[in-house]
Amino acid sequence: MEVLNSIPIELELEAVIKRMRLRKRNDNILDNIREMLDIAVPIARPKAVYEVSYVENKNEDSLQISGVAFTSRVLRVNLDKVERVFPYVITCGRELEEIDIPSTDFIKGYYLDQIKETALALARQQVESYLKKRYALGQLSRMAPGAGAEIDWPITQQMELFSIFGGREKVEELIGVRLTDTFLMVPIKSISGIFFPTEVSFESCQLCPREQCIGRRAPYDPEVVKKYRPEEA
Numbered sequence: 001m002e003v004l005n006s007i008p009i010e011l012e013l014e015a016v017i018k019r020m021r022l023r024k025r026n027d028n029i030l031d032n033i034r035e036m037l038d039i040a041v042p043i044a045r046p047k048a049v050y051e052v053s054y055v056e057n058k059n060e061d062s063l064q065i066s067g068v069a070f071t072s073r074v075l076r077v078n079l080d081k082v083e084r085v086f087p088y089v090i091t092c093g094r095e096l097e098e099i100d101i102p103s104t105d106f107i108k109g110y111y112l113d114q115i116k117e118t119a120l121a122l123a124r125q126q127v128e129s130y131l132k133k134r135y136a137l138g139q140l141s142r143m144a145p146g147a148g149a150e151i152d153w154p155i156t157q158q159m160e161l162f163s164i165f166g167g168r169e170k171v172e173e174l175i176g177v178r179l180t181d182t183f184l185m186v187p188i189k190s191i192s193g194i195f196f197p198t199e200v201s202f203e204s205c206q207l208c209p210r211e212q213c214i215g216r217r218a219p220y221d222p223e224v225v226k227k228y229r230p231e232e233a
């Protein structure tokens, strides 16, 4: 297990604008983002913990990772030919979460939120690059418990995922991410899941028919869905 305590990111105006997919820039918006960046940049400390794990005991729709059992048909199919994976928790960090903006100041709260999301996305990219370099990997994909509209990997398995790192208390001690009793993470701008090597890039969004999702990372693809149905695999 390795902890990355201060992931270097370039948290700057252009990165936030890109993340927000802003079509029209105006001075008012840019000034608000700049004002929030002035507060956020000096204190931002995104963090991550990951483990090098091995996949064992593959069954029809379950498997073990680091000896911990997971149930997900999609994960099982994705890891069919994979032996080594990288469970992770990545966070924008408590430092950003603890910036105190009055709850009545919706505009500043909104832009700060966008900055935290940008910090998390940049940190995730950095962790991915770091893993590729360190372990001589090609393309990486990722999956998370509870992701996707037709959820086949229950969010309750966050508990199992965190157990790979020694449990909820240990993850909180290492990188400040608290897993709640409803399996959400605090800071909310945190992600957890499993990176795995793939020849063909995979996104849970390919299996998710939900319309008008601002987080969509790939188009819904019924042909890809077929690959995960037991009768068509």
Ligand code: SF4
Binding pocket: 147, 148, 149, 204, 205, 208, 209, 210, 213, 214, 215, 216, 217
């Ligand atoms: S389309 Fe949206 S809801 Fe569906 S898996 Fe992607 S991000 Fe999640």
